[in-house]
Amino acid sequence: MELAKRLSKLGTETAFAVSAEAAQHVAAGNRVYPLHLGDMNIKTPDNIIEATNKAMQDGKTGYCPNYGIPKLRELLAEDINKSHGMDYTMENVAIQPGGKPTISKFFMAMMNAGDEVLYPNPGYPIYESQIEFQGGVGLPYTYHEGKDNFELDLDELEQKITPATKLIVVNDLQNPMGAEASEQELNALAELIKRHNLFVLCDEAYFDIRYEGKSRSLAALAGMKERCLVLYTFSKKFAMTGWRLGATIGPKEAIDVIAKLNVNDESCSNHFIQYGAIEALTGDQSGAMKILDRLKERRDIAVSMLNSIDGIRCFKPNATFYLFPNVTSVMERKGFDDYEKFRRAALQETGVSFCTRRHFGRPLPDEKEKYIRFAYSGIDVADIKEGLSKFKDWLS
Ligand SMILES: Cc1ncc(COP(=O)(O)O)c(C=O)c1O
Numbered sequence: 001m002e003l004a005k006r007l008s009k010l011g012t013e014t015a016f017a018v019s020a021e022a023a024q025h026v027a028a029g030n031r032v033y034p035l036h037l038g039d040m041n042i043k044t045p046d047n048i049i050e051a052t053n054k055a056m057q058d059g060k061t062g063y064c065p066n067y068g069i070p071k072l073r074e075l076l077a078e079d080i081n082k083s084h085g086m087d088y089t090m091e092n093v094a095i096q097p098g099g100k101p102t103i104s105k106f107f108m109a110m111m112n113a114g115d116e117v118l119y120p121n122p123g124y125p126i127y128e129s130q131i132e133f134q135g136g137v138g139l140p141y142t143y144h145e146g147k148d149n150f151e152l153d154l155d156e157l158e159q160k161i162t163p164a165t166k167l168i169v170v171n172d173l174q175n176p177m178g179a180e181a182s183e184q185e186l187n188a189l190a191e192l193i194k195r196h197n198l199f200v201l202c203d204e205a206y207f208d209i210r211y212e213g214k215s216r217s218l219a220a221l222a223g224m225k226e227r228c229l230v231l232y233t234f235s236k237k238f239a240m241t242g243w244r245l246g247a248t249i250g251p252k253e254a255i256d257v258i259a260k261l262n263v264n265d266e267s268c269s270n271h272f273i274q275y276g277a278i279e280a281l282t283g284d285q286s287g288a289m290k291i292l293d294r295l296k297e298r299r300d301i302a303v304s305m306l307n308s309i310d311g312i313r314c315f316k317p318n319a320t321f322y323l324f325p326n327v328t329s330v331m332e333r334k335g336f337d338d339y340e341k342f343r344r345a346a347l348q349e350t351g352v353s354f355c356t357r358r359h360f361g362r363p364l365p366d367e368k369e370k371y372i373r374f375a376y377s378g379i380d381v382a383d384i385k386e387g388l389s390k391f392k393d394w395l396s
Contacts, residue, residue: 011129014359018343022353031351033387035302035374038175038321042239042294042377045280045287052276064271066262067255068095068247072274075281076232076247083207084217086225091252094259097269099205099233099246100126102258105265106201106229106248107134109257110167118160118168121361122176122324122371124203127169128361139165140364143179145326149315150179154188161196168193170218171203173210176360176373177324178317183216190221202228208237208288210319211296219250226251229258236321236377238280239291245273295321298376298384305388306374309395321377328370330395339370350390 018036026032067073073090080088096102103126111117113135119127121140131138141157143150170189172181181189193200200218207215219228233246248258262268280288299316306314306325311333314325327342336342339356347353357363357371376384 051279055275
C-alpha cells in the first residue's frame with residue numbers, strides 16, 4: 001500500500017498514547033492516578049441528557065442543516081453576545097462536531113500553501129499538525145514564567161513576523177500552561193494583530209472554565225470581530241467531551257465557507273445532540289456550576305500539593321483545568337534529563353500519569369526549563385491527594 005506523501009506532515013495528539021500506556025499499566029494490575037488527559041470523569045448534567053433523549057424520541061434522527069439547527073445558532077450567538085459583549089447573529093455561527101474541527105477548517109478556509117502562521121508552543125498539538133499538514137509554515141511563539149502565571153513576550157512574538165505571516169492562533173486561557181493574558185496584554189496583542197493585518201483563530205475552548213475573575217475575548221476588542229474565527233465547544237463547560245459538539249463563530253463570509261466544508265466533511269453535526277445543547281444554554285445551569293465547583297476544589301488541592309514538593313514551582317491559573325509545573329530541579333535531582341524516561345519512571349514507581357512539555361509541540365531550540373502538564377479534569381480529589389503524595393515521596 002502506498003499512502004499519501006503528505007501524511008508525513010500530519011501530527012497527532014500524543015496525550016492519547018499516554019492514555020494507552022496508563023490503561024496498560026492498569027490492565028497489569030497497577031493503580032493509576034490519571035492526570036494526563038483533558039477528559040472529564042464528571043457526567044453531563046441530567047437535564048441535557050433528558051433533552052437529547054427526548055429529541056431522539058421525537059424523531060430528530062435525520063440530517064439537519066449543515067450550518068446546524070437555526071435555534072441553536074441563534075441561542076449560541078445570544079449566549080456569546082452576553083458573555084463577550086458582542087453583536088453576533090445566527091449568520092455568524094456554524095455548528096461543528098466538537099471544538100477541534102474548527103482548527104482544521106480554519107486552516108482550510110484561511111491559509112494558502114506557504115503562508116506563515118504564528119501558533120503557541122507549548123500549545124495544543126493539533127495547531128502544529130494542521131498547519132504543516134495543510135502546507136503552511138508554522139512560527140511557534142512561546143510564553144515565559146512571570147510572577148503569577150505564564151506571560152507572552154509580545155516583542156519576541158512580533159520579531160517573528162515577516163511579509164509571509166498571515167495568520168495567528170491565539171489560545172488565551174491556554175492548554176497546557178493555563179496562561180491568561182492581562183487586559184493590557186490582550187489589548188497590545190490586538191494592536192499587533194491589526195498592525196500586521198493578521199487573521200486569527202481564537203481558540204476559546206476554556207472560556208467558561210473559570211474560577212476567579214472574568215474571561216475576556218480577543219474577538220470582542222475594537223476592530224477584531226472581522227479578524228477572528230472563534231472556536232467554541234460544549235465539551236468542557238457542560239462535561240460533554242464525548243458528545244462532540246461545538247461551533248465556529250465569526251464573519252459571515254468565513255462562516256459560509258466553513259459550512260461548505262461541513263457539507264464536505266460530515267454533512268451536518270449530530271442532529272438530536274443539538275437539542276441537548278439548546279437545553280445546556282437555556283435550561284437549569286446548576287449542573288455547569290457544580291462542574292466548576294468540583295474542578296476548583298481539585299485545582300486548589302493539586303496546586304498546594306505540587307508546591308509542597310521541594311524543587312517544584314507551580315502557578316495557580318484562574319481558568320482551564322491544567323497545571324504546568326516547572327520540574328527542572330526535581331528532574332535533575334532524580335538524575336533524569338529525558339522527559340519520556342522521567343514520565344515512564346513516575347508511572348511505574350508511583351502510578352501518577354501525566355504529559356510532559358514534549359506532548360505540546362516540537363520543543364524550541366533554546367529551551368532550558370523543564371515542565372510537565374497535569375490535567376485534573378478526570379481525577380477525584382481523594383485520588384489527587386493519594387497520587388500526589390506518592391509522587392512527592394518518590395521525588396523526595
Ligand atoms: C485548546 C484546545 N482547543 C480545542 C480543543 C478541542 O476541544 P473538543 O474536545 O471540543 O474538540 C481542546 C481539547 O482539549 C483544547 O484543549
